[in-house]
Amino acid sequence: MAFDNLGPRELRVLQNLVMHYIQTADPVGSRVIANRYRMGLSPATIRNTMQDLEELGLVRQPHTSAGRIPTDSGYRVFVDLLLRPEPLTEAEQKKIKSLIAGTNRGLDALLTQTSKILGEISSQLGISISPRFEEGVLTRIDLIPVSEGRLLVIVAVKSGLAQTILMEVESDIDVDELRQMESLLNERLTGLSLGHIRKTVNERLADTSCSPRLLKLFLDTDSEIWNDQGEEKLHFTGVDKLFSQPEFAERSRLAELVRVLEEQSGLIETIKTKSIGEGIVITIGRENQMTEMQSCSIVASKYQAGKVTGTIGIIGPTRMPYSKLVSIVEYTARSLTEALSDEKKDNG
Amino acid sequence: MAFDNLGPRELRVLQNLVMHYIQTADPVGSRVIANRYRMGLSPATIRNTMQDLEELGLVRQPHTSAGRIPTDSGYRVFVDLLLRPEPLTEAEQKKIKSLIAGTNRGLDALLTQTSKILGEISSQLGISISPRFEEGVLTRIDLIPVSEGRLLVIVAVKSGLAQTILMEVESDIDVDELRQMESLLNERLTGLSLGHIRKTVNERLADTSCSPRLLKLFLDTDSEIWNDQGEEKLHFTGVDKLFSQPEFAERSRLAELVRVLEEQSGLIETIKTKSIGEGIVITIGRENQMTEMQSCSIVASKYQAGKVTGTIGIIGPTRMPYSKLVSIVEYTARSLTEALSDEKKDNG
DNA sequence: AATTGGCAATCTCTCCGCCAGAGTGCTAAA
DNA sequence: TTTAGCACTCTGGCGGAGAGATTGCCAATT
Incomplete structure (x- = not known):
């Protein structure tokens, strides 16, 4: 219109x-x-x-x-x-930076922390979505036998991200075979993106003398190793903030929202489809696909970790202080991207 | 009395x-x-x-x-x-088993899943707390350079658990040095528990020709590598279930509970001190230390992953169906322990 | 001695009507 | 085009009345 x-x-x-x-x-x-x-x-x-x-x-x-x-x-x-974005105070900027920098337990903890920051500073619900590893570049892959029938696979991706997958395998696997497999994978696949690997892994591992039983675990292109289906996770903090908002006076509405948050997949999908572009994306009330979200607004932005991108944002009632939230999300996304960037920020 | x-x-x-x-x-x-x-x-x-x-x-x-x-x-x-525990139906048992078995994305995902199961089957709030790694036996340690000034450390522990730590290091680290350090660590430390390592790492790595800059990262006994401070995480699912309970009619009470849940540390502490013993532990209303929890009850149990133990449980209003919940928690804890045990269950 | 029926008393919850307050829409005047 | 005046409408709070539920106690019964 x-x-x-x-x-x-x-x-x-x-x-x-x-x-x-x-x-x-x-x-x-x-x-x-x-x-x-x-x-x-x-x-x-x-x-x-x-x-x-x-x-x-x-x-x-x-x-x-x-x-x-x-x-x-x-x-x-x-x-x-x-809308005129309301700039953050010095204190707020400092808080965001330091809380992000103070977290070094890996991506998951960092994103939990980020959602917590967003929730606290905005007094709304803060969310963060982990990136798809599709575009992530493999740094190293480790195969660790943990017990007779199980194998821990650690896939490390550029920018300090790692995901671990626990696999069921046939019980008698030779340690030497495993080592061999491991170096083979590292030799041939590091430096490639996971998405690329998934498409080409069959050819790349074709001429090999490895144990076929082991090999087939990695050739399966539907395998969770190269595929990140279900890997994306939504972190959220600040549900308690929404309780005091009058628009959530009826319990059922907030209950619905929480259910959607806990259910994860639907909301992740809608947020991702919305925030394709660059910069801040604001979705207001009915503009949301999901009926449970139609009395809420979302202020979201992408962040980057190398080539991999995820989303953070704030959810609240449509009556939310957009001017402030835009600044918060924008600054937090930038800080997060910085923290995840390959270059150290202040290597002077 | x-x-x-x-x-x-x-x-x-x-x-x-x-x-x-x-x-x-x-x-x-x-x-x-x-x-x-x-x-x-x-x-x-x-x-x-x-x-x-x-x-x-x-x-x-x-x-x-x-x-x-x-x-x-x-x-x-x-x-x-x-109290007479009300046994689970076949269907419920099947559901618990299959949902636990179907998760192989590592401990974190498994615990999220477990809390989800507990929440769904009980129609209350399901929680799970990750174990302390203190007693966990080191299987392998990996050092992966991710960018000029940063190092990804992956600590794999028996039973398929792994934690990743991102460390800031001085920027110029030689890859060979890193390799050397890595094998040294693996040689001398695997097979020991993290707690044990923390206490003895100084002696164990004393006579070494490694780069001292690198070495000091691992000798620091306060380092997050051997220390699991803040590592414990509380997963919870089913907040929406509590909305329909009449005891949470006043919004503030549920808001307080959610705040405690999101804040994590306090609740983790109280639950851990309560559930020291074996078997199911039930804490009712005022028996809870935390004021915010005094209109709630907790049904909790420990689970094991090798030598490492954590806790799962259900939180709800004191008016909760104890007979059913006891069975749910007990069975789920057993299933989880089984899934995390070193032996494969059905290796026939 | 234990149990029971009867009964007044107490308290909640809901419905209803009433009234003050707030803000509108419209019309006529500036 | 703007403004003042005014009738109209709707909400929200207050209070009273009445129905319903359950108790505590006492006297009668087994």
Whole structure:
């Protein structure tokens, strides 16, 4: 929809209305806008403008004698046309940086930490999604026998990421065979991306003298080693923050949201399809595919770990402080990317 | 407190009262017990017994003209003296086994999965705590350079567990030196427990020709490599289940619980100190140290992965179906231990 | 002595009507 | 085009009334 035909008065009224509603969570009346925001107009005039905005579908009344609240479209116009990112304070920047830098237990812990930071600083729900390893470049692969019938496979990928897979194997595997297999894999596959390996592993390991029993574990292109199906994980922290939000007064709505969060896969899918582009992506209310999310907004951004990319973001009610959240997500994504980058930041 | 002086009548009334209250969440009146449970006594008689139980502090009235509900002590007597574990159905057993067996992405994923199973089957909150690696026996240690200034250390422990640590190092490390260091570590330390290593690493690596810069990373006994501080993680699934429970009608109470869950460390500590013994440990309401947990009960059990032990459990309101939950936790813990045991279960 | 029926008393919960408060839409005036 | 005035509408809180449930106690019964 084109809302370019909105006059400056309409825009200002919308802006003030959205900002005030974000703060108070109460429907905003004409008097508040006229007085508190010093527009130099009487409430009656504001009322007329508000009627126009209502006809355009940007605001609505919960009931006849209440003030107005923004619709999803109203928030959309606010975000697209009126949003001014509110910069982070020094303290906030410091906090984000130091908490990210202080975590060195591997990717999983780092992402948990990141979601925690986002949740705390935003007072909303912070989320982070681990990257797909598809594009990750293999650094090393280890085969470690852990017991008679089981094998621990550790796949290390550039940028310090690693995933471990526990495999069931036929019980009698010779240690020497295993060593041989291991060096073969490392020789022929390191430096390639996992996705590439999956497609070409058959050819690359064709002429080999290895134990065929062992070999077939790695030739299976559906194997979880090269495939990252189900590998993506959604971390989230800050559910308690949402409890105090009036839009989650009915228990069922928050319960639904939590169920979706715990279920993981559906939400991961929708977030990923949304945030294909660069930079911050904001999804508002009904713009969400999932019905359980249609009273929520998501502010998301990608982060990078070498060639591999994942997503972080914030979830909250559509009435969320977008101006602040945009800055938080943007800065956190950048910090995370930095922490995961191959170059050390300050190698002076 | 000794409640051995309770007569069989008192016990039966208490039992029926608790069982009925667990089902309905409504205060139980004398008539319900007399009629529905066919005790062959009139409501008036039951009333007298109930007064006795109230004087003993086992039940209480929410207000003058309501039925009775169990107190924490009441549940305690129920659990200690009257509980009959309700066996799992075939289907439930199958579900638990197969979901545990179907997860082979390493310990973290397995524990997430376990908490999910517990949550689903119990319709309560399922939790799992990763084990301390203190007692874990080192199988292998890998040093993988990931970028100029960083080193990925993978510590593999018996039973297929592995943890990865990302370390900052001085930027110019020779690959050969690294290899040398790696084999040295593997030669001298595999087969020992991490706790043991931490204490003796200084002597064990004393006479060495390795690069001292590298060496000092591993001699630092506070280093996160041998130390598992902060390594323990609490996984939880099923928060949405608690929303429908009437005891969490006030939002703040559930919010507090979630905050504690997300904060991790405090809860981990209390659960660990409680469940030192073998078998199922049940903690009821006020018996919990943490104030936020005092309207909740925990049914917990240990599981083992070789020499390493962790805890799983279920959290819910004190009004929870103990009979069923005991069986669920017990069976799941056993299945998990089995899945993590060194022996393959069915190597026939 | 234990059990039971009867009964007044107590407390909650829900429904209903009432009223104050807030904000609108419309109309007429500036 | 803007504003003041005014009737209208809807919500939310308060209080009282009445139904329902369950108790405690007492006197009667087994």
